Amino acid sequence: MSKRQDKKRQERRRSGTAASASSSARSSRAVRAGRVSAELAVPAGIRRPPYAVEPGSLQSALPPGDFVERMRAAGRAAREVLDEVGAAVAPGVTTDALDRIAHAAYLARGGYPSTLRYRGYPKSVCTSVNEIICHGIPDDRALMAGDIVDVDVTIYLDGVHGDCNATYAVGEVSDDDARLMSVTHESMWRGIAQVRGGAPLNAIGRAIQEHAEAHGFGVVRTFVGHGIGTEFHTPPSVPHFYDPDADQPMVAGSTFTVEPMINAGGWEVGTIWPDGWTAPTRDGSRSAQYEHTLLVTATGVEVLTAWPDEVERWLGSSTSAVS
Numbered sequence: 001m002s003k004r005q006d007k008k009r010q011e012r013r014r015s016g017t018a019a020s021a022s023s024s025a026r027s028s029r030a031v032r033a034g035r036v037s038a039e040l041a042v043p044a045g046i047r048r049p050p051y052a053v054e055p056g057s058l059q060s061a062l063p064p065g066d067f068v069e070r071m072r073a074a075g076r077a078a079r080e081v082l083d084e085v086g087a088a089v090a091p092g093v094t095t096d097a098l099d100r101i102a103h104a105a106y107l108a109r110g111g112y113p114s115t116l117r118y119r120g121y122p123k124s125v126c127t128s129v130n131e132i133i134c135h136g137i138p139d140d141r142a143l144m145a146g147d148i149v150d151v152d153v154t155i156y157l158d159g160v161h162g163d164c165n166a167t168y169a170v171g172e173v174s175d176d177d178a179r180l181m182s183v184t185h186e187s188m189w190r191g192i193a194q195v196r197g198g199a200p201l202n203a204i205g206r207a208i209q210e211h212a213e214a215h216g217f218g219v220v221r222t223f224v225g226h227g228i229g230t231e232f233h234t235p236p237s238v239p240h241f242y243d244p245d246a247d248q249p250m251v252a253g254s255t256f257t258v259e260p261m262i263n264a265g266g267w268e269v270g271t272i273w274p275d276g277w278t279a280p281t282r283d284g285s286r287s288a289q290y291e292h293t294l295l296v297t298a299t300g301v302e303v304l305t306a307w308p309d310e311v312e313r314w315l316g317s318s319t320s321a322v323s
């Protein structure tokens with residue numbers, strides 16, 4: 001945050017206006033950092049990405065086999081893990097418990113949790129509660145009825161990464177939160193529907209922004225979708241808003257993510273927590289996110305982390321998903 005914004009905030013705090021009263025009511029319910037448990041072990045037989053190689057463990061040399069086939073397998077596995085973790089979301093469950101479920105689910109599939117040790121990240125999933133936009137670190141905070149939590153799962157399987165996330169309601173949530181989640185989900189699919197070899201990349205963000213803003217929501221700009229494959233994050237950057245400069249054609253055969261983060265209030269990101277990762281909204285409003293890993297084809301898109309019935313529902317039968 002800039003010094004200027006900091007000063008404004010202090011002024012607001014001192015002034016005791018209605019705005020500051022409501023923001024302090026909100027901050028008493030704000031998500032706070034809990035205790036992060038010790039690093040979970042990964043058996044030596046699991047193939048690791050280069051950033052996580054340990055003596056005696058399997059190296060990350062690219063195994064034989066078709067890249068697209070491996071991306072399909074990683075996408076499907078990521079989605080299976082996401083579904084397993086999502087099914088465990090309930091009041092009273094800690095985000096650390098979700099992390100343990102995910103960790104075991106990756107290993108059960110022969111995969112490595114891509115986030116573990118990635119640029120120093122300490123856990124196997126990201127869990128982003130309420131006003132946390134993304135990159136929340138699982139800890140001992142128990143989920144409460146009325147929370148919303150994004151679970152972001154990435155698996156490294158046979159030398160490639162598959163990445164997907166979804167926001168889940170914890171027990172009953174408010175109508176406002178339910179609408180935030182459904183509009184964010186729709187926005188993601190409207191973006192995905194723009195994907196086709198040769199089409200401009202920024203058509204994705206244009207479609208997402210149009211839908212989200214029509215509902216009065218803010219589209220996060222700081223975090224974007226990304227190329228993915230043998231590495232976790234590669235070019236291109238995939239903005240979720242309309243960026244006139246991002247007009248390069250999408251390349252058939254390439255793989256990238258679409259993962260819009262939509263805020264109930266303004267689009268701005270607040271101060272990153274001292275943990276170096278957790279990214280809250282600047283105004284304390286809630287934030288939802290959904291993510292898929294995609295393969296661009298000449299005629300459209302293969303959604304590598306979606307089930308066929310979802311693809312049918314959101315894109316019709318012109319494109320295909322994992323089968």
Ligand code: MF3
Nearest residue numbers: 115118121126135152154163
């Ligand atoms: N899965 C996230 C994404 O969609 C990245 C998480 S990186 C971490 O790109 F280090 F924060 F885990």
Ligand code: CO
Nearest residue numbers: 163257259291
């Ligand atoms: Co991603």
Ligand code: CO
Nearest residue numbers: 152163164165
């Ligand atoms: Co992700």
